[in-house]
Amino acid sequence: MIFASAGHCNARGHKNQDSGAVGINGRWEADEAVKVKNRVIAILESKGYNVITDNPTESLREYLARIKPGPASVVVEFHFDAAANPKATGCSVLVGDDSSKNSQNMARELSEIISKALGIRLRDGGDGDGILFEKDSHRGRLGLMREAGTVALVEVCFITNPDDMAAFDDPAKFEAMCQGIATVLGKYEDLIK
Numbered sequence: 001m002i003f004a005s006a007g008h009c010n011a012r013g014h015k016n017q018d019s020g021a022v023g024i025n026g027r028w029e030a031d032e033a034v035k036v037k038n039r040v041i042a043i044l045e046s047k048g049y050n051v052i053t054d055n056p057t058e059s060l061r062e063y064l065a066r067i068k069p070g071p072a073s074v075v076v077e078f079h080f081d082a083a084a085n086p087k088a089t090g091c092s093v094l095v096g097d098d099s100s101k102n103s104q105n106m107a108r109e110l111s112e113i114i115s116k117a118l119g120i121r122l123r124d125g126g127d128g129d130g131i132l133f134e135k136d137s138h139r140g141r142l143g144l145m146r147e148a149g150t151v152a153l154v155e156v157c158f159i160t161n162p163d164d165m166a167a168f169d170d171p172a173k174f175e176a177m178c179q180g181i182a183t184v185l186g187k188y189e190d191l192i193k
């Protein structure tokens with residue numbers, strides 16, 4: 001089973017409302033993450049995969065408490081990065097410090113396909129491994145990383161960078177990125193069935 005969720009909660013006026021980062025032109029991380037999630041799920045479902053996802057008004061805490069991934073599950077969540085410096089750029093994919101080889105390999109493939117599709121750099125902390133471990137990120141311990149299965153958290157690009165978002169808004173690049181993500185998720189779902 002594939003579990004795909006969008007970070008934060010874009011339900012205006014709901015008690016769980018959480019914009020995530022606010023980027024260029026007042027854009028909400030929560031809204032952009034839903035766009036990626038919805039397209040990736042549509043592609044996966046068209047290929048016959050079953051996908052569990054978060055409800056529009058659900059907080060991450062509620063979602064994580066509800067889902068029950070197993071060792072053979074694929075778990076992914078979509079976020080955007082943000083920085084005070086509008087030039088900060090790139091895609092990064094995070095895994096847990098105690099993550100499995102499968103998680104690390106899936107994360108590496110996701111970061112490669114996203115950075116290639118959007119034409120932006122891949123952020124890995126400079127060690128060349130293509131991924132970021134929890135301890136190397138500024139986010140600390142992530143609840144998502146404690147779920148069973150093959151798990152990764154995607155930071156698509158910088159919502160605060162006009163060039164990153166122009167690439168994200170390009171329909172052909174967006175589609176190539178979502179197709180690539182769906183292919184990788186499907187591959188790891190098939191791998192461990």
Ligand SMILES: [Zn+2]
Binds near residue numbers: 007008020021079080
């Ligand atoms: Zn986020």
